[in-house]
Amino acid sequence: METEFAIIGGGIVGLSLAYGLLRRGKTVCVLDEGDGAFRASRGNFGLVWVQSKGLHQPAYAQWTRASARAYRSFADEIETVSDLPLNLQQDGGYIIHMSEDSLDADRKLYEGLRSRLGGDYPFEVMGHNALKTEEPNIGPKVAGALYCKEDGHVNPLRLLRGLTVAVRHLGGTLRTGHKVTDITPQGEEFSITAEDAAPITAEKVVLAAGLGAMSLGPKLGFKTPIxxxxxxxxxxxxxxxxxxxxxxxxxxxxxxxxxxxxxxxxxxxxxxxxxxxxxxxxxxxxxxxxxxxxxxxxxxxxxxxxxSPDGLPIYQRSTRYPGAYFVTCHSGITLAAAHAGVLGDWLTDAAEQPDVSAFGEDRFDV
Ligand SMILES: Cc1cc2nc3c(=O)[nH]c(=O)nc-3n(C[C@H](O)[C@H](O)[C@H](O)COP(=O)(O)OP(=O)(O)OC[C@H]3O[C@@H](n4cnc5c(N)ncnc54)[C@H](O)[C@@H]3O)c2cc1C
The missing domain is CATH 3.30.9.10 (D-Amino Acid Oxidase, subunit A, domain 2)
Known part of the structure; x- marks a missing residue:
């Protein structure tokens, strides 16, 4: 089989990327190991979360917020194609604190980020009484909360299922139960070997295999520090x-x-x-x-x-094999809209590129 893009990993990251590439008219084959693998996408908390992200790296705060902003239309598209309600709610969310001291310490961090972002970082500090007005069932030990109006949550299993349906609907090939064992660069292409499957030739390969990237990454020149x-x-x-x-x-x-x-x-x-x-x-x-x-x-x-060592995503194009990409992150639910959206421009060398310079592997070089 020949394809423009082979995506290794059919978790939320691989499927979001596949969906974005298919929407750009690319041919895509997703290879997934299946139930024997570690699969964060089946065990997560389902938050589409902005606050506290990028407190020490404003670029990550911005990237997260952009994904949260794009989420509603992304979710609407997946719901329409899959006919599955994703129950996205983006009506704000809290980080509850049990002591005034910890609330105050986080407030200072948020204020620091807000000033680095020129004042554009939305949050409110809520004391116990203000929070109780919004959430009458909190207990007396709660000191208060930090509230961000851009936070929300989604049904993460339905999102995963919905993306699977959407990828197939757009003509993507999804091969599950086939662990990729080798990726061999051949000239400008890649030959991909998977268990119990015929080899695949791809113009570009995207390593989105979660923890499985640890063993496959070095074959493509990635350090995969995860x-x-x-x-x-x-x-x-x-x-x-x-x-x-x-x-x-x-x-x-x-x-x-x-x-x-x-x-x-x-x-x-x-x-x-x-x-x-x-x-x-x-x-x-x-x-x-x-x-x-x-x-x-x-x-x-x-x-x-x-x-990753600093908890931020890694988006890295291989310097040794420029058709190979490594994509991984701590918050794949939250970033699904960015991965299906603007990150596709990066993968397809579009004229307008997202700025992902803060997320390369070279940031870990000492
Ligand atoms: C407890 C917990 C709570 C979380 N809560 C949130 C949250 O609230 N919000 C949020 O945004 N994020 C959350 N996350 C993080 C989120 O779940 C992950 O960022 C996301 O699932 C990562 O997706 P992935 O596709 O990279 O990895 P995975 O879901 O692990 O998928 C990797 C896929 O690659 C495949 N694979 C591996 N090796 C190979 C191979 N050799 N060949 C072929 N396929 C291979 C596997 O089969 C697997 O399906 C949470 C995670 C955990 C563990």
Whole structure:
């Protein structure tokens, strides 16, 4: 098979990129390893989140905000093609604080970012009483929250499914259950070998394999400085409306359950949840929303984030093989609209290019 673009990885990042390329009229084949792989896209928290992103790198704050702004039309398109409601809500969100000190410390960081962005960074500090007006079910231990009107959430599994349908609808080829084992540059093209599949020849190859990029990246001249970071999440039974907006650690999903998370731990390639972590998450959620003390937990799970050393995305074109690209990020749900949108201009050498200069691998060179 021959294709203009081969995308290695059919998670949210690979599918978002594939969708954007197909919309630009390119031929695209997505190869995905399948259920045996680590798949962050199936275990995440579903936030489309702006606040706290890029506190030390304004370019990342801007990039995130641009994706959040593009999200509504992106989600509308996927809903129309797939006929799946994504339940995108972008009505603002909170980071709740349990002490005045931590609220104040974060406020100072946000103010620092705001001044670096020339005043254009929306957030509000809400004390306990102001927050209680918006969220009557918070508990007495809550000190307050930082609120950003650009924050929101989406049903991440439906987004993944919707993108799968949309990619197929636009004529993309999606091969699942085929782990890519080798990528060989051949002149201006690439020959891709996958388990149980005929080889593929591609003009361009995009490595969007999440943690799978660690082994494939060096073949294409990438350093792939990424690591797994474990996050654990739990979800309760369906409950009557308990909160109006998502908070970074607890949100009510469209079906009614309360999703609580996510922890973060450096435990290598370990995606097993443990009782101590889940109990800690639950106790903290009850402090924030005491009514949760009576809720029944339905399910818990762990998944692995794909982390770069500074937590920012990596968008790198291979210097050795210019038709090869490496794309990875910490927040693939939030950035899906940017990946389907302007990042396609970068991948296709369009006349107008997004500025991704802050996100190259060379920033890690000492
Ligand atoms: C607990 C947790 C909470 C999170 N919460 C949020 C959130 O609220 N908002 C947000 O924006 N982001 C969140 N994230 C991050 C988000 O889930 C990830 O950024 C995103 O899923 C990464 O997508 P991906 O496609 O790069 O990786 P993955 O979903 O891991 O997909 C990689 C794909 O590559 C395939 N693959 C791997 N190796 C190969 C190979 N050799 N050949 C072929 N295919 C291969 C795998 O099969 C897999 O499907 C969270 C992550 C975690 C773990």
């Amino acid at each position: 690591r797994p970071q474990q996050g654990q999440i739990l979800i309760t039974e369906k409950l009557p409306k308990l909160m109006n907006r998502p908070n970074v650690e607890v949100r009510q999903v469209d079906e009614g359950g309360i999703q609580i998370g996510a922890s973060s731990a450096e435990v290598g390639l370990n995606d097993r949840e443990d009782v101590a972590t889940i109990a800690g998450l639950a106790a903290h959620a009850v402090d924030m929303f005491p009514k949760l003390a009576r809720a029944r937990m339905l399910r818990s799970w762990a998944a692995l984030r794909i982390m």
